[in-house]
Amino acid sequence: MRGTIPALGGFTGLTQEFIMGSTADKASGIANKAAGNVKEGVGKAVGSEQMQAEGKAQQMKGEAQKAMGDAKDKVKDIADKANDAVQKKL
Template sequence: MGSTMDKIKGTANEMTGKAKQGIGEATGSEKLQGEGAVQEIKGKGQKAMGDAKEAVKDTTDKVSDAAHRNL
């Protein structure tokens, strides 16, 4: 999965998780609050993975460009 897709899925999971937590709080459902917290954390992890993939690609591109200029 590409970095953009990781970020999109991460954002969706974060938003869904926050919504579940809010609904859980409103209804008094600790289970739903917990599920929401887990899903929000999962989303943050996915976004971090997307950021990391993007950073690696950017660095690889820069190294490749520098190598080609020095040939």
Template sequence: MGSTMDKVKGMANEATGNVKQAAGKAMDKPELEAEGFAQERKGEAQQALGKGKDAVKKVVDKA
């Protein structure tokens, strides 16, 4: 998967996670809130992976 796709999927997971957390809080469902928290962290990791791929590509392109 390319770096852009990683970042896009990461943003989507992060946004979905935030919505799930808010819904879990509003409906007093800690399981949903926890699921949202985990999904948000997954999204952050995906974005970091995409940024890491960009950094490696820049180094390789300079070589």
């Protein structure tokens, strides 16, 4: 489902999937970061450099996912503010 943003000339690029995906991205990011932390710890405990590296990589993936969710929230906030400003002028 697409909504329009009058301030952007009826721009319809923000989909419900995009907006609702921010929560899923943040949740996945937190989960990956936690799992990666555990994997890195287990790797240290058993002396596996590969497992430690995989854990660090998973943590970085989690950080990136969370950042994507935060960015989607910011885009939505900006679009909402632009829409509100246009509605006030109408």
